[in-house]
Amino acid sequence: MPETLSLDDVHALSKAALIGAGTAEPAAEIVAQSITDAEAEGIRNVGLAYLPIYCRHVSIGKVVGDAVPVVKRTGPSALMADAGHGFCHPAFTAGEEAFYALARENGIAGFGIRHSYASGVIGWFSDRMARAGLIGLTFTNASAALAPFGGKKPLFGTNPIAFGVPRRDGPPLVIDQSSTATARINIALKAQAGEPIPEGWGLDADGNPCTDPNTVLGEGSMAPSGGYKGAAMALLVEIMAGGLTGAKWSFEASSLGGDEGGPPDIGQFYLAIDPARFGGEGMADRIETLFSAMLEQDGVRLPGNRRHENRAKAESEGVDVPDDLLATLRGYAEGGQG
Incomplete structure (x- = not known):
């Protein structure tokens, strides 16, 4: 039977599991918050379900659990952080205050991070920027999973992009989408469950549609979102996250899903814009005019609204967590293997 945990319980368990696996307390605190936020918003696949991978990768050294990020200002409106092969979340928060100050000034x-690890929900970063009153763009590359359009060999990561916009009242609008038809973890979970994936999620080694998750994760590749448009977006993200930061290209990075290889050494890039400096003080009202026009049409909802609804429910009712996942995470929290 699943056990119901409050969001405070989710945070405490996540933090304890990360520390038990070898993560330093400051990094565990902020990564646990990102996991808790994912759970609250109903994104289990990169919430508690992904936490065992984080813990395992810390325990085997693919993530340096006690890394201390170093942030340097590299220009009038530019910051760079070296994550030291640790999590990107503490690297981001280490430079967050200075980043926002530069955007307002x-x-x-722009804020780049190199020598980094997976971001989890990248909308988490754009949401933070938007809650600070800034329009926020987030880019991250990942280990190779997607072939360039017309090719067959994975070269790009799932390479998501997120966009956050502050609103006059209530939580921000956040758009968070990958360059692939689905997140890699969704295919991995299907493989673990011994279930086929929907057609359109992956391709075999010859570039043909494939519903076998093991083939897609092995010799095949993930399918781009929107055909050539998704592959082009993956290239854009690759240049922003891997090129601008000096991190490894996705095809050079070790697997984020498997245990082989050392730290993946990928990158993230964040862009923060002060809307008042471009659209004037009336920008917030103009944004609401646009959103109102959208919502006048039946069946339309703003991107990210379902996540906000899930959070309100999770805050009052908690979240149900399967026994086997709880056992794994409690195993790490007790200082052992999950």
Whole structure:
């Protein structure tokens, strides 16, 4: 039977599991918050379900659990952080305050992270920027999973992009989508369950549609979102996250899903824009005019609204967590293997 946990319980368990696996307390605190936020928003696949991978990768050294990020200002509106092969979340928060200050001072600012690890829900970062009153863009590359359009060999990661916009009242609008038809973890979970994947999620080694998750994760590749458009977006993200930061390209990175290889050494890039410096003080009202026009049409909902609804429910009712997942995480929390 699943056990119901409050969000405070989710955070405490996540933090304890990360520390038990070898993560330093400051990093465990902020990564646990990202896991808790994912659970609250109903994104289990990169919430508690992904936490065992985080813990395992810390325990075997694919993530340096006690890394101390170093942030440097590299220009009037530019920051760079070296994550030291640790999690990107503490690297981001280490430079977050300075990043926002530069955006407000100059109207726009960029923040890159190199020598980093997976981001989880990248909308989490754009949401934070938007809650600070800034328009926020987030880019991250990942280990190779997607072939360039017309090719057959994985070269790009799932390479998601997220966009956050502050609102006059209530939580921000957040768009978070991968360059692939689905997240890699969804295919991995299907493989673990011995279930086929929907057609359109993956391709075999010859570039043909494939519903066998093991083939897609092995000699095949993931399918791009929207055909050539998704592959083009993956290239854009690759240049922003891997190129601008000096991190490894996705095809050079070790697997984020498997245990082989050392740290993946990928990158993230964040862009923050002060809307008032471009659209003026009336920008917030103009944004609401646009959203209102959208919502006048039956069946339309703003991107990210379902996550906000899930959070309200989770805050009052908690979340149900399967026994086997709880046992794994409690095993790490007790200082053993999950």
